[in-house]
Amino acid sequence: MITIKDLGFTYGETGGLKTITLNKEKGHMLPEDRYVLKNINMNLEEGRIYGLLGENGVGKTTLLTLLCGLKKPQTGSIDIDGHNPYDREPSFLADQYYLSDEVAPMNIKAIDYARNYGKFWEGFSLEKFIEIMKELETDPEQKMTRMSFGQLKKTYISFALACNTKYLFMDEPTNGLDIPSKAQFRKAVTKHTREDSVIVISTHQVRDLENIIDPIIILDRQDVLLNATMAEIAERLYFDYTSDKTDDALYSEMIPGGSIQVTLNQTGEDSKINLEALFNAVHQNKELIKGIFNK
């Protein structure tokens, strides 16, 4: 379980400790406009694959790097099973993996990289690494410096899954993957992760991850607009593919053959959630959405 309380973070040349003014009543305070993340509150539960969505620059990567202990929260706290990630205790780090958006080509074979670096993770399995590489159609005997960006990405995805950690954070993992690999990625994430794991995947490519991510988190500038399971979303919102336009639609978009509309779910009927339409509906109705999901 991850508990995030009043989390705040800022960058900038005068960022960090220098801009903090000590206020005895309210604790450490930062100038309002410098925050990337501010007052972020949420809980992330076991056995879930969270999809972290948000426009460019809202702090998705910042949040992931805070969760894995690469950055220090400037206000508020993150608690992961009683640990503060920034303490970076070795036993805690051995049970989590952060796959960054940009991956480094090492001047060794993929299999040697896995053999050498896998030692840092308790649950790492070289057999599993080879198996996933095979599923993603990538040769583990190839030198990483000779790989294309997509192949390199697949190598790191295989490594991340082979670490078999409880906590797995992936930043835009499907960027650079070819078309067949996207389906293979979805299957691999379901097949090769622990049942008690907490997985957080940030993405703009919602179609790549449709049917895999649940719950959905929508991050906005200094706010969490939504953190809900697909079942909770389908209960409250209705996605209609129709030629009739409804006046009270929260969002509607023309598509070939009609339009997709998002309305409040009045009938209790379940519909198929379209993540792009959901994202746009949430963005156009921020306060309303927060209201109906926080009930």
Next chain:
Amino acid sequence: MEFNSNKSIYLQICDAICEQILSGRLMPDERIPSVREYGAEIGVNPNTIMRSYEKLTAEGIIYNKRGIGYFISQDARDIVLEAQRKEFLENELPAIRRRMALLGLDASLIIDKA
């Protein structure tokens, strides 16, 4: 697996299993894949599969043997048949009737005269 219609994914998975029961591809007391196996096979979140299995269990179409897995019920076929006949008579047939009326077609066309 391709998901197309407006129906939510977990209901489409239920439909796919019911189809296989009707066609005889799944037989009584046959084990179906675990939530995770099925999820990995079709690239869908295991929690979604769980929702489908819970619905089918509540309807008596499948049953759960603790620690072993999910199996097709003895009378699964009868339950699915009854539910789908009801669905056809209440929704699909009236829709066909409306469509035929709209196109000015006679109801006797449905009966195959050959």
